[in-house]
Amino acid sequence: MSSHTPAPLGERPRHPVSRLQLQQAGTVCHQQVELFCGNPGRSDSPGAVGEVEKWLPRLHVLVVGPGLGRDEQLLASVKGILEAARARDLPVVIDADGLWLVARQPDLVRGYAKAVLTPNHVEFRRLREAVVRDDGGEDGEAVRGLSEALGGVTVLRKGERDLVSDGRQVLVCDQEGSLRRCGGQGDILAGSLGVLLHWALLAGPQKTNGSSPPLLAALGACALTRRCSLRAFQKHGRATTASDMVAELGPAFHELFES
Secondary structure, rough: OOOOOOOOOOOOOOOOHHHHHHHHHHHHHHHHHHHOOOHHHHHHOHHHHHHHHHHHHHHHEEEEEOOOOOOHHHHHHHHHHHHHHOOOOOOOOOOOOHHHHHHHHHHHHOOOOOEEEOOOHHHHHHHHHHOOOOOOOOOOOHHHHHHHHHHHHHHEOOOOOOOEOOOEEEEEOOOOOOOOOOOHHHHHHHHHHHHHHHHHHHHHHOOOOOOOOHHHHHHHHHHHHHHHHHHHHHHHHHHHHHHHHOHHHHHHHHHHHHH
């Protein structure tokens, strides 16, 4: 299924989305990095999991991975935080080095329907090798197979065409994007997906035409990120940066979902 214009994600928020909200979505990963890494010794201290766990009741979604790193003590803390989030039924978006952890310990997310993984080509192959025991290609069936093997976890494989599956359906986002993929673009996707995931789960399948809310949230985040990159590239060309994309979040959201 190809989607050039994603369907609305159920009922929209009561108040129109503001640029500030979407900028916060795009920078949520940087706040996460500061939480884990901004204070040396904090992330690997014995009380790190408990300290972060205090924040969980205040969160709608947890985004884990961008800028995280692969320090073993830090990853042990992240494992505990993911377990605590799952125990609270908190939706999670896992990207970048968070996927490195999942490839090593797939049971962290296996069977958790409120988890969304956002691998690129390399990360996707690593997950396939760890979970399905083969690299299995990168087409829609391979994405569906990985999601199914993880018990219905939504998988968003980023690429020239973004492929999204919940183990049953496979959706394709092939909207036009930028001719330049800039550093930080994946962070914007992960942060925006966090917001859309919360909204879609609030709407529920009865307002998403029976489709999985995480599946449609992932498709919407792909479309939004591509539209931001296109708008930014039209203005800045090869000099486009992630900050230029963040500035386009509000207008891009309006074009896709409110016009």
